[in-house]
Amino acid sequence: MAANQTSAVMDAVTGVLQSPAIMGFRILFYTVLPSESSFKTPEEVPKYVNQVVPFFVVLVITEMIILKLQGKSVRPPDAMSSVSAGLFSQLPLILSRNIEVAAYLWVYENWKIAVLPWDSSLTWFLAFLGVDLGYYWVHRFAHEVNFMWASHQVHHSSEDYNLTTALRQSLLQRYSSWIFYLPMALFIPPSVFMVHIQFNLLYQFWIHTELVSNIGPLEYILNTPSHHRVHHGRNRYCIDKNYAGVLIIWDRMFGTFEPEGEEVVYGLVHPINTWDIMYVQFCHWKYIIQKAYSIEGLSNKISVFLQGPGWEPGKPRLGMIEDIPDIHAPQEKYTKSLPVFLTIYTMTHWSLALLGHMNLDEYKHGLSALPVLLLTLYILWTITNMGFLHEQKWYAPHLELLRCALYLVVDTYFCGGQAVCSDVLYIPRCIFLFSVSMWLVSFLKPTSKSGHVD
Ligand SMILES: [Zn+2]
Ligand SMILES: [Zn+2]
Numbered sequence: 001m002a003a004n005q006t007s008a009v010m011d012a013v014t015g016v017l018q019s020p021a022i023m024g025f026r027i028l029f030y031t032v033l034p035s036e037s038s039f040k041t042p043e044e045v046p047k048y049v050n051q052v053v054p055f056f057v058v059l060v061i062t063e064m065i066i067l068k069l070q071g072k073s074v075r076p077p078d079a080m081s082s083v084s085a086g087l088f089s090q091l092p093l094i095l096s097r098n099i100e101v102a103a104y105l106w107v108y109e110n111w112k113i114a115v116l117p118w119d120s121s122l123t124w125f126l127a128f129l130g131v132d133l134g135y136y137w138v139h140r141f142a143h144e145v146n147f148m149w150a151s152h153q154v155h156h157s158s159e160d161y162n163l164t165t166a167l168r169q170s171l172l173q174r175y176s177s178w179i180f181y182l183p184m185a186l187f188i189p190p191s192v193f194m195v196h197i198q199f200n201l202l203y204q205f206w207i208h209t210e211l212v213s214n215i216g217p218l219e220y221i222l223n224t225p226s227h228h229r230v231h232h233g234r235n236r237y238c239i240d241k242n243y244a245g246v247l248i249i250w251d252r253m254f255g256t257f258e259p260e261g262e263e264v265v266y267g268l269v270h271p272i273n274t275w276d277i278m279y280v281q282f283c284h285w286k287y288i289i290q291k292a293y294s295i296e297g298l299s300n301k302i303s304v305f306l307q308g309p310g311w312e313p314g315k316p317r318l319g320m321i322e323d324i325p326d327i328h329a330p331q332e333k334y335t336k337s338l339p340v341f342l343t344i345y346t347m348t349h350w351s352l353a354l355l356g357h358m359n360l361d362e363y364k365h366g367l368s369a370l371p372v373l374l375l376t377l378y379i380l381w382t383i384t385n386m387g388f389l390h391e392q393k394w395y396a397p398h399l400e401l402l403r404c405a406l407y408l409v410v411d412t413y414f415c416g417g418q419a420v421c422s423d424v425l426y427i428p429r430c431i432f433l434f435s436v437s438m439w440l441v442s443f444l445k446p447t448s449k450s451g452h453v454d
Pocket of ligand 1: 139143152155156231
């Protein structure tokens with residue numbers, strides 16, 4: 001009887017732990033068992049990143065509320081730029097296969113030297129360690145090799161540090177990081193790799209917060225908010241430290257560990273001061289191409305791409321720490337004052353773009369390639385334009401009028417006489433109608449051309 005009761009209690013606990021509401025949080029904290037996350041084929045591996053989107057939202061809102069209660073706040077343009085960068089980095093996946101997975105599959109199918117069982121706990125733990133070690137080196141190279149830094153600097157370009165910063169990802173980084181995981185493809189089945197490459201990324205979400213000071217003895221083995229705050233710092237003691245993904249032991253082993261000391265000032269050593277997401281993604285590429293063009297000698301030109309971001313002829317590979325501005329908190333952050341109504345406007349259209357992206361990702365298989373491409377470009381245009389509005393570019397209102405009018409034309413053409421379509425799209429239609437009217441009125445006002453300055 002007692003054994004039966006114990007078994008019933010265990011079943012109930014297991015049921016709760018495996019319920020979707022709890023499972024989302026367990027995925028985010030990498031507390032999933034091998035038996036719950038082992039799959040035979042790559043096709044069976046869930047899209048964990050998509051599954052946890054609601055949990056991102058819950059945790060971001062919770063952090064915002066707590067920060068508000070503490071008298072601090074998340075700055076909307078910065079948070080929106082961060083999430084937009086995350087969305088931007090995911091857009092190519094709507095159109096094409098993930099290059100990390102594609103390259104891994106190719107090597108495994110053609111070059112594997114052993115086949116470890118996909119359903120073994122040992123394989124699962126080996127893959128956990130392999131992906132985390134691979135991530136350490138991907139990340140270290142991304143800071144120490146200039147052309148890789150050109151992509152990765154996107155993640156460091158926020159002067160804030162909160163959960164939205166975690167989502168600020170580079171569009172191009174995945175196109176150089178895939179190579180670091182290929183040695184695993186010689187013996188770890190792709191399905192196991194695909195589980196851990198997602199878990200490793202998702203674990204790093206919760207460490208982007210100032211709300212957790214430290215987590216006791218776990219600080220010795222895990223990457224934590226405290227360790228990762230140092231990684232995002234631009235104080236001299238923070239430069240090129242704490243590259244870990246999940247386990248901080250790699251930094252301790254390879255000599256790049258630094259504990260949190262004086263208050264961290266976040267962001268790039270030379271802040272780029274913009275909410276323009278296109279500029280954030282590509283500015284360093286422009287900088288290094290111009291630098292390579294202007295520097296003398298072929299080997300110097302090549303070195304601009306392959307040495308560290310701080311390298312110059314005659315200096316060490318990673319540059320000189322004396323060249324890093326010796327700054328201390330508090331430092332003034334980049335800001336631009338925006339009318340409240342415009343903040344509400346950008347948040348509304350930006351939220352519609354996010355919902356549009358989630359729907360497109362879910363229903364893309366029922367559409368042909370051209371509509372998927374056009375819708376993807378429209379989402380990209382939307383989030384880019386919100387950055388232009390935050391930057392108060394003179395052309396932003398003109399592009400907005402065009403963008404909103406285009407939506408209404410397409411909506412009328414495809415959904416004008418269809419009741420179902422009209423029901424679903426009634427609210428966005430009203431928002432776009434209001435927006436077009438608003439911009440037309442603002443253009444027709446005799447005292448101001450647009451209400452904005454550059
Ligand atoms: Zn980094
Ligand atoms: Zn980070």
